Amino acid sequence: MAHLSLVRVAAVALAATAFTGPALAGDEPDLIFRKSTVFHLMSPNDKLATYAVDDPIVDGVACHFTAPEKGGWKGWVGLAEEVSDISLACRQVGPIKITAKFEQGDDVFRRRRSLFFKKMQIVRGCDTKRNVLVYMVYSDRIIEGSPKNSTSTVPIMPWGTATDVPKCADFVE
Numbered sequence: 001m002a003h004l005s006l007v008r009v010a011a012v013a014l015a016a017t018a019f020t021g022p023a024l025a026g027d028e029p030d031l032i033f034r035k036s037t038v039f040h041l042m043s044p045n046d047k048l049a050t051y052a053v054d055d056p057i058v059d060g061v062a063c064h065f066t067a068p069e070k071g072g073w074k075g076w077v078g079l080a081e082e083v084s085d086i087s088l089a090c091r092q093v094g095p096i097k098i099t100a101k102f103e104q105g106d107d108v109f110r111r112r113r114s115l116f117f118k119k120m121q122i123v124r125g126c127d128t129k130r131n132v133l134v135y136m137v138y139s140d141r142i143i144e145g146s147p148k149n150s151t152s153t154v155p156i157m158p159w160g161t162a163t164d165v166p167k168c169a170d171f172v173e
């Protein structure tokens with residue numbers, strides 16, 4: 001019986017790691033740093049982690065987000081449901097080149113925040129009147145969503161000696 005319990009625990013741990021990765025293939029965010037927020041004596045601490053992700057179809061834009069990460073034994077195994085408090089800042093980091101058409105609210109990045117039901121999403125839109133890219137981060141659940149969100153904007157500006165500036169309205173479907 002003890003062997004069967006160990007197999008179940010290993011299966012749950014494996015499933016947890018399989019479901020906690022990013023939903024967009026190959027888009028693992030870059031970890032910038034982590035800071036502990038809650039000390040746990042015998043298990044990993046709760047932390048705030050700051051990550052960077054590049055917009056996959058808008059060259060020259062990077063987003064940084066900070067998300068809480070649960071510690072303790074449930075967090076270590078991947079069974080803890082993460083809270084929805086996520087902050088976001090997106091900036092122009094080079095000349096902007098939009099490489100594909102997109103719909104308002106298209107996903108830039110997605111990551112699971114619990115074993116099955118909750119995910120964090122960074123989505124993109126275009127304020128066509130002002131030629132500004134608009135990014136929003138939020139988390140949702142299948143049964144009950146969360147109103148917690150954060151928004152960041154990136155005005156499309158010339159970079160360096162380039163004078164031509166793309167119009168995001170030309171790329172909205």
